Amino acid sequence: MGASGTGILHPVLILLLGLGMQAQAMTTVTAMVGDTVTLFCEANRDGDLSLVSWRMKVSETDNEQLISFSPTKNAVTYKEVSGYKDRIIMNKDYSLNISNVGIQDEKIFSCFTLVQSDINEVPVSLKIYKKPSNPEIVELAAFLEEGKLQEVGVCVVNNSYPVANITWQHNFQNVDLSSSANDRVVTSEKGYYNTISSLKYTSKKGEGRVSFTCIATYFEDQDRTASKKSSPVTLFVHYKTSKVSLQVTPAQDVEEGTNVTLSCSGDGYPPPDAFVFIKNGEDKPVSMDQYELINVTQEDTGEYTCSQQDNPDIKDAVNITVHYLALTVNLSENVSKMVGENMTLECIAKSSGTVDVTLMKKNKVFPNPFMVESLQYVHSGSYTCLAKIKEVKEMKREKTVIVRVEGKPRINKLTKKVVNNAKVISCVVEGFPKPTVQWSINGTSPREESVKDKKSQWNHRITVQPSENITVTCTAINPHGQDQDTVNLTAMRFKEPVDETLEQDPLDPNNKNDNSKGNDQAKVIVGIIVGLLIAAVIAGVVYWLYKKKSPTSKTKTNERGTADEIKKINKGDNNHTSGSSAV
Ligand SMILES: *[C@@H]1O[C@H](CO)[C@@H](O)[C@H](O)[C@H]1NC(C)=O
Ligand SMILES: *[C@@H]1O[C@H](CO)[C@@H](O)[C@H](O)[C@H]1NC(C)=O
Ligand SMILES: *[C@@H]1O[C@H](CO)[C@@H](O)[C@H](O)[C@H]1NC(C)=O
Ligand SMILES: *[C@@H]1O[C@H](CO)[C@@H](O)[C@H](O)[C@H]1NC(C)=O
Ligand SMILES: *[C@@H]1O[C@H](CO)[C@@H](O)[C@H](O)[C@H]1NC(C)=O
Ligand SMILES: *[C@@H]1O[C@H](CO)[C@@H](O)[C@H](O)[C@H]1NC(C)=O
Numbered sequence: 001m002g003a004s005g006t007g008i009l010h011p012v013l014i015l016l017l018g019l020g021m022q023a024q025a026m027t028t029v030t031a032m033v034g035d036t037v038t039l040f041c042e043a044n045r046d047g048d049l050s051l052v053s054w055r056m057k058v059s060e061t062d063n064e065q066l067i068s069f070s071p072t073k074n075a076v077t078y079k080e081v082s083g084y085k086d087r088i089i090m091n092k093d094y095s096l097n098i099s100n101v102g103i104q105d106e107k108i109f110s111c112f113t114l115v116q117s118d119i120n121e122v123p124v125s126l127k128i129y130k131k132p133s134n135p136e137i138v139e140l141a142a143f144l145e146e147g148k149l150q151e152v153g154v155c156v157v158n159n160s161y162p163v164a165n166i167t168w169q170h171n172f173q174n175v176d177l178s179s180s181a182n183d184r185v186v187t188s189e190k191g192y193y194n195t196i197s198s199l200k201y202t203s204k205k206g207e208g209r210v211s212f213t214c215i216a217t218y219f220e221d222q223d224r225t226a227s228k229k230s231s232p233v234t235l236f237v238h239y240k241t242s243k244v245s246l247q248v249t250p251a252q253d254v255e256e257g258t259n260v261t262l263s264c265s266g267d268g269y270p271p272p273d274a275f276v277f278i279k280n281g282e283d284k285p286v287s288m289d290q291y292e293l294i295n296v297t298q299e300d301t302g303e304y305t306c307s308q309q310d311n312p313d314i315k316d317a318v319n320i321t322v323h324y325l326a327l328t329v330n331l332s333e334n335v336s337k338m339v340g341e342n343m344t345l346e347c348i349a350k351s352s353g354t355v356d357v358t359l360m361k362k363n364k365v366f367p368n369p370f371m372v373e374s375l376q377y378v379h380s381g382s383y384t385c386l387a388k389i390k391e392v393k394e395m396k397r398e399k400t401v402i403v404r405v406e407g408k409p410r411i412n413k414l415t416k417k418v419v420n421n422a423k424v425i426s427c428v429v430e431g432f433p434k435p436t437v438q439w440s441i442n443g444t445s446p447r448e449e450s451v452k453d454k455k456s457q458w459n460h461r462i463t464v465q466p467s468e469n470i471t472v473t474c475t476a477i478n479p480h481g482q483d484q485d486t487v488n489l490t491a492m493r494f495k496e497p498v499d500e501t502l503e504q505d506p507l508d509p510n511n512k513n514d515n516s517k518g519n520d521q522a523k524v525i526v527g528i529i530v531g532l533l534i535a536a537v538i539a540g541v542v543y544w545l546y547k548k549k550s551p552t553s554k555t556k557t558n559e560r561g562t563a564d565e566i567k568k569i570n571k572g573d574n575n576h577t578s579g580s581s582a583v
């Protein structure tokens, strides 16, 4: 529809144009306020038309003439009808234009014609419509209270014609709220209608926030409606706290010296912020939503309650336990004991909680208490007690005790061995503090080779090539005393008599009755293989020499030949022993 909004024929009313009946079929024309409307003249104009005029019904019986036209004189006559003269104009087809229409123009107009002596008059009804202003929600409640029938706000729709209706939406859903809405219509000074609808609503718990929209429905035409929506408004539903809960950070079981925060919260909306904290029923309330215990001690252990300030019956309680954990060891930090002494090492833990104590030495766990009868050097070391409690995960204590087992030196082994045409003397010593070892050969002190120490024992070694029978002494000394042992060595040119101090040479393939360990056996096997290989090579060489017509060789290799012997042979000394080990 254009701004003109004119020319809507009302079909229902166009009827009864039956035989002989002078029926009045009235046309209705609609327009919006401010439009220019055109009313067509439907009166008889066929024949000798002498007058056309437009009249307006002012009462049941009275019509007032607005404008008339005489075709014979070609003259337009305006009547001085207030509010019309400037707004009306008659078109060439005798239709009437009324500009800038308003609700005061909602009247019945008629076109009157005079053809010769026949009078004809046909009425036209003019209906005016006006769009209202945008709906607005005013006097909005600050919030809604749960379960209470309460005024939400007032929707105002101004300046509509005819009356506009107001409906409400709740959370964008068309809900029939008409029973709780109360509508009022007032007329503005221009004759338009203002519709005012106030809404009442009962909110429910859990709704949280509720939005409301109001909608104005108005006529744009006789049978056509349109609507306008207000901006939505949001209201929060407030409700009382029915439950409070008390939270503890970091935990209900804590270590002494830490800080503990008690936080209280309620399930109401808006959330309550004033609470009363009470410890062990004591009347020492603190009104906040948080209560902090700083640097807690045993005395802070107890039951804490929090309740809403204005309702002490709604409350929550927690038990807080402040734990302690003390760890002691029955021995002092550094302890020295003599070999053979008894020792008891015990970790003693005292705690408010469930304690778990572990005694360890180098990741190996020992029973607690750890009791030893007759201490050995292997018992030396660093023992660690570790105590934990189940209730507080990160709470633990640790104590370390260093145990030193001391004793006078003891020579565990003094042995001789023939290796590479020399004699190696080993002296294995134990004792703590570490003994110093002195060697003596008939009063002279030979140079010592450095050897890797074994566990809790120390190895010392010298190599000699005696030309006479000699006696070797190994002496070990520490602050607790000394030990000494001697071994007799024969001169290189004699064979060493077999006694308990003679270790077998692993290179000698004949020596199978040795008591050395698996490692040594492997070495022996390797030695045998190497020896056999060398023997084979030598045999080959000898055979080759023999073939080269050198039938005389200085020495005969025997079946026990070793690398040592080859060397000796090459050196040319002691060749009368025909290749024996010569010890
Ligand atoms: C009367 O109004 C119609 C529109 O409704 C317009 O087209 C026409 O020009 C108007 N007549 C005059 C004489 O202004
Ligand atoms: C509606 O009209 C009333 C009365 O004239 C006025 O007080 C109010 O401000 C108007 N409201 C709107 C939304 O136009
Ligand atoms: C307003 O409501 C009345 C009564 O229910 C109804 O007669 C009228 O047609 C409605 N108006 C609109 C514009 O819907
Ligand atoms: C405990 O609180 C006090 C005071 O607020 C603070 O100085 C201290 O660092 C806190 N201690 C811990 C372990 O957080
Ligand atoms: C914590 O309390 C203990 C015992 O009351 C006190 O010795 C210590 O200095 C306190 N520590 C702090 C950081 O306040
Ligand atoms: C324990 O012995 C170590 C080294 O043996 C030493 O550094 C430490 O000071 C000793 N501690 C005490 C308390 O004697």
Ligand SMILES: *[C@@H]1O[C@H](CO)[C@@H](O)[C@H](O)[C@H]1NC(C)=O
Pocket (backbone or CB within 6 Å): 340, 341, 342, 373, 374
């Ligand atoms: C070590 O303990 C054993 C058995 O309990 C006891 O017979 C012995 O006398 C104790 N030795 C010492 C030195 O206390």
Ligand SMILES: *[C@@H]1O[C@H](CO)[C@@H](O)[C@H](O)[C@H]1NC(C)=O
Pocket (backbone or CB within 6 Å): 442, 468, 469, 470, 471
């Ligand atoms: C070493 O001493 C022993 C007796 O103690 C003696 O028989 C031997 O000849 C001595 N050897 C040397 C090289 O002095």
Ligand SMILES: *[C@@H]1O[C@H](CO)[C@@H](O)[C@H](O)[C@H]1NC(C)=O
Pocket (backbone or CB within 6 Å): 471, 486, 487, 488
């Ligand atoms: C060493 O030889 C001497 C005599 O020469 C003898 O008295 C002593 O018992 C021998 N020692 C060992 C350990 O065989």
Ligand SMILES: *[C@@H]1O[C@H](CO)[C@@H](O)[C@H](O)[C@H]1NC(C)=O
Pocket (backbone or CB within 6 Å): 469, 490, 491, 494, 495, 497
């Ligand atoms: C050295 O010892 C060997 C073997 O024990 C013996 O046969 C020899 O007679 C001894 N020589 C001297 C000079 O004592």
